[in-house]
Amino acid sequence: MSLRGYIIRRVIYIVPIMLGVTLMNFTLINISPGDPVIIRIGLIHCETEDCYNAAYNREAISMGLLDSDLYTVPWFKRYVDFVSDLLRLDFGTSWYYTKAGTGRPITQIIQEHAKYTIILNVVSFLMSLLLATAIGVVSSTRQNSFWDRSLTIAMLLGYAMPLFWLAKLIMLVSYYLFDFTGVAEGDAFTEPILLNGQFYKYLILPTLALTIGGLVFMARLVRSQLLEILRQDYITTAKAKGLDSRAVIYKHAFRNGLLPIVTIIGSSLPGLLGGSVMIERVFGWPGLGTIFLNGALFRDYPLMMATNTIFPFLFLIARLLTDITYVFIDPRIKY
């Protein structure tokens, strides 16, 4: 089968999984105790019962729980409505993020904030990948040297450190050294962000924290993979025929070590995404993670539903990309 056929099949495969995920979220919201309408109108203070009932009915209709004749809408019809709205990229309006009294469209909120998450994650993912490679190569080629030992211990300590606490400690150190906590504020996010010097200043600390978070995870992996490969016979052959050690490591060892590394990184992406939520919260970074946590703290159901559809979607896309990179790394794999 051709590569294109494989990619098309994998893209189509995302559809049932996304349906399953949205159905799971939808069911969870439906079986949870508490009436979402009451949560929604908790702030409305009505003197009379009529006023309250009118407000209740109005909100229930606008949320799609009741139809215009005040009959309960069955759950499967609401789910179909949700999915058809989803296909038109319409997530409804937020309860927490409001503008002039009415909720803002969630699609718009996400559009504004997604770029911050993407910039932060892509930059720190690439940096941790590069650093993990460098550390892995250094410690595996000089096994049991001083550098190897100290790097391994540092990685072990970093691995045991809770990511959110690492972010706090980075804040503390930066505060004492530079009098700068890195908590995003003020003029950091004036458009256009890519030309804004302040934006890069506030990007440094979150990126550092997230990079270390990914790095400690990947460096251990790269080291153990490379160590296993450097023991193989073909490495001995390559050395014996007089190749210099750099060519041995990067041409022979590293390319063969990549496949298992890519597999494990691909399966650990949800963890990295969860880490990004923590980092965003600690530094007040206005990405999707902060949006999600705010929505959760204020019980903004439509917003939670939207972010919980987008996170799995991003993850599935990322896993699709890892699967496709296999083909380029390992010529033996044929689809």
Next chain:
Amino acid sequence: MATIENIETDEFILDEKTLREIETMKGAGQWSIVWRRIKKDKMGMLGLYIVIFLILMAFASWILLQFDTWLTKPEVGLLWGNPDNPASLNNLYIELWIPGLNKANPVVLFNHPTYQFADQVKLPPSFMHPFGTDANGQDMLSRVFFGATNSLALGFIGQMTTVVIGTVLGSIAGFYGGIIDDILQRVIELLYSMPQFILMIFIIVLFEDIKVPGGKYAVVVIFFALIGWGGTALIIRSNFFSLKEQDFVEAERALGASDLRIIFKHILPNSLAPLIIIVTLGIAGTIFLFAALAFFGFGDATIVSWGDDLNKWQDQLLEYPWMPMFPALFIFFTVLGFNLFGDSLRDALDPRLKD
């Protein structure tokens, strides 16, 4: 027999050290070999010491707290005071009452973790309060010591329930295969397409009003068990797939053994090593996850645990660093200890995986 062995060892030139090692391994059971391997690993032993220390601390604090509450109860009446009234005299401290001594002056060990001393607010670490006191006037040492019970117990219970559910489902899927296996795999794929941290927050928010005995953390543990079993199930399933094709299972089946007998007597005991590794390494992950949930405000502020203390004092880090630092340090040591010990256990149980 002996002659054959001698011939074999004569053929290979073995150094004295290896010979001695073979000699000690002879006749030893699997677990004594594993223990010997762990003992050689310095990092693993360090991890084991940390784990043992923390477990002892959790048990000691639990027993001490129960004992103190029991002594103060009116029907026991060994110490004066009312356990339900936090301002009651004997609830201020954890005391030891030695029979024959005056009831009014028991031996004071240290502050009660939930009692607030208004005159001991925000004190830096000193001789009286080695870990300082927090903004409520509670002794941090006492909070950290008594928080060990809840923090470790939650991690342990959470991990054990996921492992039990995962083992049962993984065994069924791995043994019978077919459509059950397909369904299980699709469900796992679904559960694992969401970051666990995000899914847990989503569920906690939705179900925070639910009334179950045990408070908010009971909900957290129940749902953690319901969504977290996938990893265990996959490992047990693949173990079953490879083991059920082995000759000893075939032989047992030929003898007429039932499915249950084959599963419980033959395949599960052979899957014990991965299960032990999953539990040890998983506890670290679970403690970290629960601490993270508490840190971001999805815990239960009314109970004494490290994560909740961390949540309460996280913003005091710049001004009063000792308040959040000690709970965080203990979470760090717990995760470190379980990780070190788990890694070493994995290498000892399955030397093929060693790097």
